[in-house]
Amino acid sequence: GQNIDQPTEMTATEGAIVQINCTYQTSGFNGLFWYQQHAGEAPTFLSYNVLDGLEEKGRFSSFLSRSKGYSYLLLKELQMKDSASYLCAVRGVNRDDKIIFGKGTRLHILP
Amino acid sequence: NAGVTQTPKFRILKIGQSMTLQCTQDMNHNYMYWYRQDPGMGLKLIYYSVGAGITDKGEVPNGYNVSRSTTEDFPLRLELAAPSQTSVYFCAGSGGSYNEQFFGPGTRLTVL
Numbered sequence: 001g002q003n004i005d006q007p008t009e010m011t012a013t014e015g016a017i018v019q020i021n022c023t024y025q026t027s028g029f030n031g032l033f034w035y036q037q038h039a040g041e042a043p044t045f046l047s048y049n050v051l052d053g054l055e056e057k058g059r060f061s062s063f064l065s066r067s068k069g070y071s072y073l074l075l076k077e078l079q080m081k082d083s084a085s086y087l088c089a090v091r092g093v094n095r096d097d098k099i100i101f102g103k104g105t106r107l108h109i110l111p
Numbered sequence: 112n113a114g115v116t117q118t119p120k121f122r123i124l125k126i127g128q129s130m131t132l133q134c135t136q137d138m139n140h141n142y143m144y145w146y147r148q149d150p151g152m153g154l155k156l157i158y159y160s161v162g163a164g165i166t167d168k169g170e171v172p173n174g175y176n177v178s179r180s181t182t183e184d185f186p187l188r189l190e191l192a193a194p195s196q197t198s199v200y201f202c203a204g205s206g207g208s209y210n211e212q213f214f215g216p217g218t219r220l221t222v223l
Contacts, residue, residue, distance in 0.1 A: 031209060042201055043154070045211035087153055091209070098169060099144070099212070103153040 002026040004102035006088050011108045012078055020073045020105045022088035031091040034062050034073045037104065038084045046073070046086075075107075083109045112137050115204050117215035124192040124222045132187040132218050134202030142205045143185040144212065145169075145177065147198040154201065160185055192222045 003025045012018040024032070031050040035043035047055055049064035049071060061074040073086055085104040115136045124130060136143065141162045146154040146169075156169030160179040174196060176188040185204075189196060199219050203212040 033211070035212075042214035042216055043212075044214070048209070048211065050209070089154075098156060098159065098167075100156060100170065101146070101154040106151075 002090070002100055004088055004090055004100060006086075006102045006105045008103070009106045009108065011110060013110050014078055014080060016078050017074065017076050018078060018107065020075070020086050020107065022071045022073075022102060024069050024071075024088070024090050024102075026069075026090055026100075029066060029069075029090060032064055032071050033089040033091065033099065034071075035087040035089065036084050037087060043087055078109050080109050080111065083107060114138060115202055115213050115215035117200075117202050117218050119218060120216065121219045122221070124189075124220065126192060126194065126222060128192050129188070129190050130192070132189075132200055132202075132220075134185045134187065134215060135183050136185075136204040136213070137183065138204055138213065139182065140204035140206055140213070141182065142207060142210075143179065144203045144205075145175070145185070145187045146201045146203065147171065147196075148201060148217075149198050157187065157200075194222050196220065197222045
């Protein structure tokens, strides 16, 4: 089977740093995506990791450890507009091109 | 380019009615996906397609059907609507499974 776990909710303060974790247990792995979704809107792409290590993109970074089945999304210099849900998604269970999403983490930013 | 478009934006159905949710993309994506998202939850994959004429089941296909006669269109059919199908439905396209998905704006469906 497959399982993707993320914390349900997190709260952080404007200007701070927050790390959102994602652990996965899948029978095959070919990459991990992070998406951002504001309330009432469609998800938008943030990052894609297929190799171990850290990928940095502006204020957002994503890390992957394939041996541990673990990823995190790091958000720096938090802004109020970062209040959203963050979805972790894993590609390629059993190499069949499916992309399976976790339940998402709702991030609340306090002023 | 319009990207990924979905119609209708909102719909209320009675139990047992049928309807088709439309999804069209003008980005020449081979891969297309249908997801449903229940309140406060993540996305559940219903069906996906890796090219015209090819479709496969996702995590929650029961009660739905799809077709992919062209690269651009990927309609989702509900034959006998049930209250459990009340959800927001997102269609997405991508150039490949390694590529980012571009999502449509969603269809908010209520079954009463």
